[in-house]
Amino acid sequence: MATEPQRFNPDLTRRRFLQGTAFAGVAAFLAACTSGAPESNPPASISIPTPPPATPTPAPASPTPVPSPTGPLKFANWPAYIDLTGKAYDTGEYTKGSSPTIEQFKKAIGVDVDYVEAIEDNKTFYAKIQPQLQAGTPTGWDLIVITDWLAAKVISKGWAEAIDHGNVPNAVNNLQDSLKNQVWDKNNDFHFPWQSGMTGIGFNTKVLASAKIAEPKSLKDLYAIQSSKVSFLTESRDTFGLGLLKLGKSADPSSPTILDDLQAVHDDIKPLVEKGLIFADNSYLKNFAAKKTWAAMVWSGDLASSGTEGDTFKVPEEGVMIWTDNMVIPKGAVNKYTAELMINFVYDPKIAAQIEDYVYYVCPVKGADVEIKKLDPGAESNPLIFPTADIVAKYHNFQFLTDDAEAKLDELYLDLTGG
Amino acid sequence: MTRASVAATPPGAWRRRLFALGPYLLLAPGLLWLVYFFIWPAVQMFLMSISSGTLDTGFRVTGTLKPYTDALTKFSTQWGNSLLYGAISTSLDFLIGFPVAYTIAFRGGRYKNLLLFLVIAPFFTSFLIRTISWQILLGDEGPVLAFLKHTIGVIPVDFSILYSPVAVIAGLTYNFLPFMILPLYVALEKIDIRTLEAAGDLYANAWQTFRRVTFPLALPGVFAGTILTFIPTMGDYVNAELLGSPKTRMIGNVIQGRFLQSTDYPTASALSFVLMAGILIAVLIYARALGTEQLTG
Secondary structure, three states: OOOOOOOOOOOOOOOOOHHHHHHHHHHHHHHHHHOOOOOOOOOOOOOOOOOOOOOOOOOOOOOOOOOOOOOOEEEEOOOOOOOOOOHHHHHOOOOOOOOHHHHHHHHHHOOOEEEEOOOOOHHHHHHHHHHHHHHOOOOOOOEEEEEHHHHHHHHHOOOEOOOOHHHOHHHHHHEOHHHOOEOOEOOOOOEEEEEEEEEEEEEEHHHHHHOOOOOOOOHHHHHHOOHHHEEEEOOHHHHHHHHHHHOOOOOOOOOOOHHHHHHHHHHHHHHHHHOOOEEEOOOHHHHHHOOOOOEEEEEHHHHHHOOOOOEEEEOOOOOEEEEEEEEEOEOOOOOHHHHHHHHHHHOOHHHHHHHHHHHOOEOOEOOHHHHHHHHOOOHHHOOOOOOOHHHHOOEEOOOOOOHHHHHHHHHHHHHHHOO | OHHHHHHHOOHHHHHHHHHHHHHHHHHHHHHHHHHHHHHHHHHHHHHHHOEEEEOOOEEEEOOOOHHHHHHHHOOHHHHHHHHHHHHHHHHHHHHHHHHHHHHHHHHOHHHHHHHHHHHHHHHHOOHHHHHHHHHHHOOOOOHHHHHHHHHHOOOOOOOOOOOOHHHHHHHHHHHHHHHHHHHHHHHHHHOOHHHHHHHHHOOOOHHHHHHHHHHHHHHHHHHHHHHHHHHHHHHOOHHHHHHOOHHHOOHHHHHHHHHHHOOOHHHHHHHHHHHHHHHHHHHHHHHHHHOHHHHHO
8 A cells, every 4th residue: 555646635536425416416406397397108219127127128239330430429427537637636627638548539539528527426417317318318428427226227217328349349358257247237238337446444543553442344343333433424325235234134135125124224323323423425534534533434445545554444244335337328329339439448458557547446447457567566456446356255236226215215314314 | 761750759758768767677687586596496496395206207296295294294303403503603693793893893993994804704715615624623633622632631532522513503603603793793883973972971881871772773783693694504504514413413404415315306395495484484573573663773
């Protein structure tokens, strides 16, 4: 960890939550208000398979000979989620020309890219594009990056374009095996991962030592630490995912008792809230430094890019939650072929390593570890970027909830956080 | 032809007509603004508050009252917190703000403008940054507590303020203080100094002068200041979010959660309406209690 470059501001990761969403949410509400009467009958061309998750049959590959790329490619992504240089390196804010990957793609393909850090929160972004998808009109985006549970939802509703595997050979060949075979899109007909991240336990070893607290090895240990010195996560799926693992329950959403399980997690955490547990986004890094928080549920990427000595990510004995943000081409994308070229481009191990060297999340591309050695020696053996097999064995997903279960999760989570 | 028709209306008549329309034309931008950005959204929000559905299935106006019953019954803790924190921080703002406004108005002399500038100076920094700074100020090892704990040693080492109601109230009090000071200052500044002299001539002592002359004359400022402070503190969610814990959440946090987390727009809209109605009623009662004729006179 010592060789890692210290990011100017470790808070500027893609999961910064509060500031942006609070205001973006108003826009989503307005969008919902002004979208007019909801479509009562979706157009016949949209198939909504029941029960979800299901994989709609991909459209048969069209026999068109070599399409030509069109542009500009409208690419929506999260803040600070691609390699940035110059001033943007520090601010974590993309400006035109600041990302070598985008510039190299433009040069290689000869098409302009309109890359926008338009996604600060899955729900808010979904609220913005949902009316168009429902109405069967283009969303204005050619490529979007959304977390697996939302990707599953969009795909199951038939709102994603099938990706022509002939156009994305890099992606087909280089996708990490552990990310293949998702129940909601078994053959990657509709999605390819952009980055993954683990949700586990985080702490600062020095702070713990000075407080004479043993380092938590399991979620049970974490729950046992004085609650007013612990924080859980502001993302409901992350907190409840680990909550399920702590109770020894499956985080696998297909389990039929999921509603009761969610309730059990809530009842397990509620007493901790009474004793002063708080919910934090990546402000936990600040709280570690201020000795306000001894241990917390954390995202691996934050700990990987934190330059503070002693900041540690621990894979809990019970298991670790893995989430993936995926590239999806929304239905009606105008520049679908260019979007496929982009997917193919970022699955080139060289490009993937270049992106990884900035974002420090779990890399979905095979061979990027070899390439990153040239850019950032030591990063190739960082288990937070290239997890080892024994970590991969502990992966759990929290992917797909029925509408009922999702409403229940929101309700329980809001009750815990007091909102 | 056109020349003839133009000649039919003398230029003076146009001017007069325009003059008569003047007030309405001047009002038009403001009215349009209100219609488009206040009345229209309010109507939309009202319709949303009597709708049912989800984001995925779409919301439909059904005339249901469930959002309102939910809004009124489910969140008693948060309503209570809002009222309590709002009332306490408004009172604190008044207690802190009145002496400040008084001093600036009557003793400010040539430093008046500078002092007023200092009152609003914090507003040059973003609201969020100011609130986040309080996290540092009130931190367990922050400048205040570290000093009290280690340098003087008057409080126990594990004493903590951050994420408690005290922190939330402190943040609210600080953030909205200028809204109290400025109206108070304006009201106090307007007081004719001769009325105070007259009170003295009539054998009133300093306290009697304050109680029977200065304070009543400052009432419009007190009214405006408390309203301007109380309304935003009641609805605030940033302070409770950043400085509080799940136990100190206010109604603004509930509205935020319904909008962003559960995308339960109907309940969020109903909550907003209940909050607006509640504040309106509170203001009316307050105005009645304080005496409206005094405020306008």
